[in-house]
Amino acid sequence: MIDSTYILLIPLLPFLSFLLIGLLGRTYFPKQCSIIGTLSLFASFVISLVVAYQYFFQIGQVNGIYQKITAFKMVWLQFSPNISIDMGILLDPISVMMLLVVTFISFMIHVYSMGYMHGDPRISVFYSFLSLFTFSMLGLVISTNIFQIYIFWELVGISSFLLIGYYYEKPSAVAASKKAFIVTRFADLGFLVGILILSFQSETLDFQTLIERLTTDTEYLNSATTASFFGFSALTWGLTLVFAGGAGKSAMLPFHIWLPDAMEGPTPVSALIHAATMVVAGVYLVARLFPVFSISAPEALNIVAYVGAFSSLFAAIIACTQTDIKRVLAYSTMSQIGFMMFALGVSGYGGEEGLGYTASMFHLFTHAMFKALLFLCAGAVIHYVHSNEMNDMGGLRKLMPVTHITFLIACLAITGIPPFSGFFSKEEILLAAYHSNKLIFAMGILTAALTAFYMFRLYFTIFWSKPFKSHQAETAHHGEAPGTMLLPLIILAFFAAITGLIRFGKYVSSDGAALISELHVDFSIAPVLIALLGIGIAYYLYKKENDTPQKLATGLSGFYKAAYGKFYIDELYLFITKGIVFNLVGRPIAWFDKNIVDGGINLSASTVGYISETIKKFQSGKVQDYAIYFFAATIGFVLLFIYLWS
Amino acid sequence: MSASTIVFYILAVGTIGSALLAVTANKIFRSAVYLLFSLIGIAGIYFYLNFEFIAAVQIVVYVGGIVVLIIFSIFLTHESGKDMEKPNTMRVIFSALSALFACLFTLFFIREQTFIKTLNASVEPTVKNIGRQMLSTTEHGFILPFEVVSMLLLAAMIGCIVIAIKSRPAA
Amino acid sequence: MNEIGLEHLLIVSTCLFFIGIYGFLTRRNMITMLMSVELILNSVNINFIAFNKYLFPDKLDGVFFTVFIITIAAAEAAVAIAIIINLYRHYKSIDVNDAEKMRF
Numbered sequence: 071m072i073d074s075t076y077i078l079l080i081p082l083l084p085f086l087s088f089l090l091i092g093l094l095g096r097t098y099f100p101k102q103c104s105i106i107g108t109l110s111l112f113a114s115f116v117i118s119l120v121v122a123y124q125y126f127f128q129i130g131q132v133n134g135i136y137q138k139i140t141a142f143k144m145v146w147l148q149f150s151p152n153i154s155i156d157m158g159i160l161l162d163p164i165s166v167m168m169l170l171v172v173t174f175i176s177f178m179i180h181v182y183s184m185g186y187m188h189g190d191p192r193i194s195v196f197y198s199f200l201s202l203f204t205f206s207m208l209g210l211v212i213s214t215n216i217f218q219i220y221i222f223w224e225l226v227g228i229s230s231f232l233l234i235g236y237y238y239e240k241p242s243a244v245a246a247s248k249k250a251f252i253v254t255r256f257a258d259l260g261f262l263v264g265i266l267i268l269s270f271q272s273e274t275l276d277f278q279t280l281i282e283r284l285t286t287d288t289e290y291l292n293s294a295t296t297a298s299f300f301g302f303s304a305l306t307w308g309l310t311l312v313f314a315g316g317a318g319k320s321a322m323l324p325f326h327i328w329l330p331d332a333m334e335g336p337t338p339v340s341a342l343i344h345a346a347t348m349v350v351a352g353v354y355l356v357a358r359l360f361p362v363f364s365i366s367a368p369e370a371l372n373i374v375a376y377v378g379a380f381s382s383l384f385a386a387i388i389a390c391t392q393t394d395i396k397r398v399l400a401y402s403t404m405s406q407i408g409f410m411m412f413a414l415g416v417s418g419y420g421g422e423e424g425l426g427y428t429a430s431m432f433h434l435f436t437h438a439m440f441k442a443l444l445f446l447c448a449g450a451v452i453h454y455v456h457s458n459e460m461n462d463m464g465g466l467r468k469l470m471p472v473t474h475i476t477f478l479i480a481c482l483a484i485t486g487i488p489p490f491s492g493f494f495s496k497e498e499i500l501l502a503a504y505h506s507n508k509l510i511f512a513m514g515i516l517t518a519a520l521t522a523f524y525m526f527r528l529y530f531t532i533f534w535s536k537p538f539k540s541h542q543a544e545t546a547h548h549g550e551a552p553g554t555m556l557l558p559l560i561i562l563a564f565f566a567a568i569t570g571l572i573r574f575g576k577y578v579s580s581d582g583a584a585l586i587s588e589l590h591v592d593f594s595i596a597p598v599l600i601a602l603l604g605i606g607i608a609y610y611l612y613k614k615e616n617d618t619p620q621k622l623a624t625g626l627s628g629f630y631k632a633a634y635g636k637f638y639i640d641e642l643y644l645f646i647t648k649g650i651v652f653n654l655v656g657r658p659i660a661w662f663d664k665n666i667v668d669g670g671i672n673l674s675a676s677t678v679g680y681i682s683e684t685i686k687k688f689q690s691g692k693v694q695d696y697a698i699y700f701f702a703a704t705i706g707f708v709l710l711f712i713y714l715w716s
Numbered sequence: 717m718s719a720s721t722i723v724f725y726i727l728a729v730g731t732i733g734s735a736l737l738a739v740t741a742n743k744i745f746r747s748a749v750y751l752l753f754s755l756i757g758i759a760g761i762y763f764y765l766n767f768e769f770i771a772a773v774q775i776v777v778y779v780g781g782i783v784v785l786i787i788f789s790i791f792l793t794h795e796s797g798k799d800m801e802k803p804n805t806m807r808v809i810f811s812a813l814s815a816l817f818a819c820l821f822t823l824f825f826i827r828e829q830t831f832i833k834t835l836n837a838s839v840e841p842t843v844k845n846i847g848r849q850m851l852s853t854t855e856h857g858f859i860l861p862f863e864v865v866s867m868l869l870l871a872a873m874i875g876c877i878v879i880a881i882k883s884r885p886a887a
Numbered sequence: 888m889n890e891i892g893l894e895h896l897l898i899v900s901t902c903l904f905f906i907g908i909y910g911f912l913t914r915r916n917m918i919t920m921l922m923s924v925e926l927i928l929n930s931v932n933i934n935f936i937a938f939n940k941y942l943f944p945d946k947l948d949g950v951f952f953t954v955f956i957i958t959i960a961a962a963e964a965a966v967a968i969a970i971i972i973n974l975y976r977h978y979k980s981i982d983v984n985d986a987e988k989m990r991f
Contacts, residue, residue, distance in 0.1 A: 691990030693920075693983050697911055698811075705818055712825070724891045728899045735903055735926050739910030744919060751922045754903075758929050761899070764891075765940050770953055774932075777957050782925060782964045789918055789968045793975045801982065803913045811912035819905035826897045831942055838944030849947050850954075858951050865958050872962035880969035882976075 077141050077159050080117050080169060081208035083110040084176075084201040092198035103194035104187070107201050108180040114208070115173040118166075125166045126577055136582040138162040138278055140214055152273050158214035160277065163578040164357055164431055168211035171438045175346040176204045178558040182446050183338040185554035186453060196236060196336070203229035207347050211354060216265050217275045219355065223261070223319070226351060227254050230343050234335040246331035253328040257318020264311030268362075271304055277358065285365045295366065302369060309363055309370035313356060313377075320352025321404045322411060323381040327640050329404055333396040333458075337449030340396060345403050345441035350434050353410045360427060360580060364419040375415020379503075379510045379517075382408025384637070386520035390527065391623075391634040394458045395448050398528050399441070402484065405517060406437050412514065413499040416506035417580065424580030426506065429498030432574040436491035439569055440483035443562040447477040450551040450559065451532060460528070464535035472556050474533050476563035481529045483566045485522040485601045488594070491570035497594045504593070518597055522604025530612035724764055731757030742799045744790055752783045769843045896937035903930035917971045917981045921964060928960045 087110035095103040130136045143158035180200060187193050206225035213219035228251075235247030269275050271294040272283040283290040284305065294305040302310075314325075321329035332344050343349070356363065356374055363371045382405045389401035410430045417426025450473045455463055467474040483490035486497065496518065503511040575585035611622070623630045632638065688699065731754050738750035755778045762771035839845055850858045903926055910923030932953045939949025971981055978985045 689990050691987030693986075694807075694912055694915075701814070701818075701908060701912065705814075705821075721891055724895065728895070732899065732902045732906070735906045738926070739906055739914065739919070739923055744916060747919055747922060751925065754926065755929065758903075758933060761896070761933060762936060765896075765936060767936055767940070767950065770932075770936060770950060773954060773957055777961050778925070778929075781961055785964055785968055786918060786922065789971060792972060793918070793981050800914075800916050800919070803915055808913050811909050815905040815909040815912070818908070819901055822901045822905075823898060826894060826901065831893055833941060834943050834945055836945035839947060841939075841947060841950055846947055846950055846954075850951060856946075861951070861955060865955050869958060869962050872966050876965045876969040879966070880972050 076117055077121055077161075077212075080114050080121070080173065081205050081212065083114045083117075084208065085205040086110065088198050088201035088205060091194050091201060095194035095198060096192075100194050103197045104180070104184045107197035108177070108184065110201065111173065111177040111180045111204060114204075115177045118169045118173040121161070122166050122170050125161055126163075130161070130163070130166075134583060136163045136577070138582075140278070143214060153269065153275055155217045155275060156215045157218055159212045160214040161212070163582070164354065165211050167431065167435060167578055168354060169208065171435060172204065172207050172211060172347050175438055175442050176200070176207075176342060178442060178446075178562055179338045179342040182341075182449070182555050182558040183336075185552040186338050186449055187336065188552070188554075192236075196233075199229055199232045199236070200339075200342070203233060203343060203348075207351070210351060214277055215275050216269065216277060216280065219358070220258075220261065220265055223315070223351065224258065226319070226348050227251065227258070230254075230332070230348055233339040233343060234332045236335055236339065240334065242331075243334040246328075246334040250328035250332050253325055254318045257325045258315050260311040261315020261318070264308045264313075264315065267304055267308030267311065271308065281359065281361050284362045291366060303367070305362070306367045306370045309359065309367045310373055312359065313352075313370065313374055316352030316355040317377060318352070319355075320349050320407045320411070321381075322352065322377050322408065323384060324639070326381060326385070326404050327643060330392075330397045330400045333394070333400050337396065337445060337452060340400070341442045341445030341449065344400060345445050346438040349403060349407055350410065350438070353407060353414065353430065353434055356411070356414050357427065357431060360414065360417075361419060363414075364417065364580070371415055373415075375412045375507065375510055378408045378411025378413075378415055379513045380408070381405070382412065382517045383513045383520075384408075386517045386524065388634075388637065389524040390520060391630060393460045395451070395460055395463075395528060395532065396445075396458055398460075398524060399444055399448060402444075402521065402525065403441055405521060406433070406441065406484070409496065409499055409514065409517070410434050410437070412510050413502055416503050416510060418506075420581040420583075422585070424585060425498060425575075426502035427580035428575045428578055428585050429495060429502050431578045433492075433495035433499055435574065436483065436495045436566070436569050439562055440480045440490075440492060440566040443476060443480040443559065443566050444484065446555070446559055446562065447473050447480060450555055453551055453555070460531045463532045465533070467533040470533075470551070472559060473551065476559045477529060477533065479563045479567055481525045483570075484525055485605065486518060486597060487601060487605075488598065489570065490567050491565075493594075493598070494570035495574075497590075497597060500597055501590060501593055515597060515600060519600045519604045522601040523608050526605045526608035527612050530608055534613055720764075724761075727757055727760045727764060731761065744794055744800055745787070747800075748783060748787050748790060751786070752779060755779055755783065767841050769841065769846055893937055893941040896933060896941075900930040900933040900937070903927075903933070915982050915984060917974070917983050917986075918968075920983065921967050921971070924967075925960065925964065928956060932956055 084107075087107050091103045091106060095106070099106075124130075125139075126136075130139070139161040141159040141161050143156050145154050146157045147155040149155070180197075183196065183200070187196055190196065203226065206222045206229055210219055210222035210226055213222060231247050231251040234250050235243055237243045265275075268280060268284070272280045272290055274280050274283065284294060285291070291305075294308075295303040298304075299307055317323070318325040329344060329349070333340050335343075363374065385401040385404035385408060389398050389405065392398045392401060410433050413426045413430035413433065415426070417424055417430070419427075450470065451463065451466065452458055454466070454470060457463070479490065483492040486493045488494075500511060500514050500518070503514050577584075579585035635641075688695070734750045734753035734757060738747050738754055741747040741750055755774065759771045759774040759779070762768075762774055849856065850862055853859050907923045907926035907930065910926065911920055914920045914923060935949040935953045935956070939946070943949070974986055975981050
């Protein structure tokens with residue numbers, strides 16, 4: 071058993087720093103906020119490292135299998151003797167891995183933000199939001215309880231909302247934050263219903279008990295799988311709905327529309343939330359419930375696989391046409407998360423079958439490194455160019471050498487070129503898909519090629535292509551970012567390059583036993599070649615400024631336009647919400663409410679008002695009037711008593 | 717028609733007549749004097765009914781106390797000899813009609829009603845009897861209401877002083 | 888004396904009562920309104936005495952009530968006049984229509 075007190079510090083330190091900075095920082099020490107936030111995160115990171123070391127190398131393993139350890143548990147709300155909402159810390163390979171990733175990336179982002187947000191008057195607010203976000207994300211990954219995860223899930227949602235809307239003077243940022251919040255909330259509705267179904271079927275909220283009951287306990291399993299609704303069992307419905315919540319946070323189809331817009335937030339936020347940590351919450355959730363998905367509800371897992379694969383391809387196609395570099399990265403994030411999702415989807419439980427699970431978690435891990443790096447590089451570029459548009463950039467390789475190299479490393483990593491990290495994880499994913507489902511494998515390969523193409527399109531357009539023309543100065547000056555921004559770039563680039571060499575299967579696998587995955591050289595040749603082909607096309611099209619891409623776009627006009635317009639999903643939703651829900655349903659109801667319901671209320675109110683206005687006049691203040699009323703009433707009563715009473 | 721009947725009629729007509737004048741007179745002082753006559757007339761009726769003690773109280777308290785108090789307050793609040801403001805004609809007509817109607821209705825009702833006299837031996841309303849029974853503490857004694865009324869008088873006295881005292885102008 | 892019955896007295900008291908009511912409703916001067924109230928109280932007193940005399944000669948309750956009513960009327964008159972004088976200090980008038988602050 072690990073002493074739980076210092077594990078508690080991992081989420082609590084950011085929370086304390088949130089309270090400190092949020093409540094006092096702005097007034098008393100605006101300059102020191104960034105340092106406080108960063109230090110608390112650094113402490114968290116160090117503790118996470120210690121915990122990870124202890125877990126993976128000292129106490130986590132019993133008989134070669136990594137255990138799920140409840141390091142801390144406290145009953146928060148007791149509904150019935152069986153059902154309670156607990157707050158606790160659950161340690162298992164994925165939660166420990168996520169602790170490391172979240173604290174590490176968050177720490178890097180904190181350091182980076184010191185440079186990026188330098189001079190911003192609301193930097194204390196920014197840091198308090200960052201701390202809040204980190205706290206919620208850490209709380210999410212260590213949840214012992216499906217309701218605890220839901221609470222932190224929503225906290226993550228709200229902090230994401232706050233951070234996207236950080237530049238609240240910009241209407242687009244406000245709209246984006248609202249969109250993100252509403253879309254994910256909408257998906258979370260599914261999550262909540264899913265939680266209710268699962269907890270109803272398993273009569274518990276606790277993850278371990280729930281997983282145990284819904285995978286091995288025949289009594290619960292029978293009732294959960296026989297109940298049928300539209301041809302699917304209750305369990306399948308519950309898991310699908312939970313996955314819907316995950317799809318909302320992870321920007322899978324059809325809930326992906328918020329992610330590109332979320333790029334309105336400051337770039338470090340995009341790196342932290344919309345690349346490395348928050349968006350993988352959905353993947354994490356599916357992984358958390360993976361035994362149930364895999365053993366008891368393979369239909370739901372199939373849905374995960376197809377949604378993941380399709381989102382992945384879909385996002386990759388759109389990414390090829392976008393011109394805003396952050397949007398390209400956003401779609402690439404969505405695509406990579408699709409990879410993780412379908413890796414989970416094609417995975418089996420235990421042993422070699424569980425390769426997809428390991429691969430997915432591995433990709434989550436490596437993706438966090440190189441995607442954070444990509445965003446931070448993009449942030450550095452934007453910081454220098456003051457524009458998000460690709461067309462405003464070009465030829466920056468001489469001006470920003472460090473950024474250039476780190477960006478290249480990240481691109482190679484995401485593309486899956488050996489020996490960079492993405493290669494290992496992506497190769498495992500593709501292998502798992504190949505063994506399980508050839509259609510998904512084909513989509514994966516196609517996506518990998520497209521990934522290579524659009525990443526290097528981005529790379530060549532930013533750093534090569536035409537020479538850079540600054541808007542501000544006639545002569546392009548040396549534009550490297552300050553040290554606080556470069557340091558995280560270099561560190562992340564280092565990790566993006568080498569993390570692939572970790573034998574990930576040894577630590578993280580679906581059933582806790584070590585999974586020794588061989589590097590299948592013969593298998594990897596094809597994906598790498600395809601990736602190289604993608605790079606080659608990008609090189610050919612974008613190395614020098616020329617009009618081939620334009621011609622190509624014109625040649626594919628219809629498809630290109632559709633992809634450029636993100637396949638009009640936003641417009642479709644707008645049409646559904648505005649055209650159908652608002653106009654056809656909302657307006658009549660609003661009319662009914664305003665005129666009939668309110669009218670009735672107003673009528674009764676005005677009638678009462680009229681009556682009281684009338685009888686008010688009796689209260690004239692004139693004594694003799696009162697006397698007349700009194701006299702008249704007395705006569706009336708006397709008459710009444712005499713003639714009606716007897 | 718015996719002499720006593722005539723006396724009663726004179727008393728009744730005098731009382732009612734002066735009461736009518738009291739509520740219709742234009743000058744307030746005259747009104748007060750008519751009220752005085754009316755109250756004396758009522759005292760006369762008490763005498764006529766052999767309730768000498770009540771008649772004496774009536775004269776002492778009403779004629780000697782209340783009417784004097786009213787006249788004092790008239791002096792305090794009016795310039796003497798001035799006509800009072802005329803009441804609203806509509807109100808006069810309406811009030812007269814309704815009072816007349818109610819009066820006739822009541823009289824009609826009194827005519828219809830039959831009163832039954834008790835057959836018990838009568839008690840003379842002498843001062844001695846009144847005093848005995850009022851201050852007795854036995855079953856039908858009125859000592860408790862007597863004390864309560866005395867408390868009420870005290871409270872009224874203090875209240876009058878508090879209300880009517882001239883508040884000192886704020887420094 | 889036998890010819891004078893209870894009804895006679897009741898007629899007198901009823902007339903006095905409604906004269907008082909009429910005065911109370913029509914007079915605008917507060918002191919005259921007070922006088923009307925005195926008339927009403929006196930008519931009630933006559934009733935008490937008459938009923939005591941003609942219906943219940945075995946008791947003296949009517950007498951006592953009359954005495955108490957007279958006492959209370961005296962107290963009431965004193966308080967009323969105190970209020971009237973106070974009002975007069977405020978409004979320089981004892982017209983009942985001038986004291987109409989207490990309303991909606």
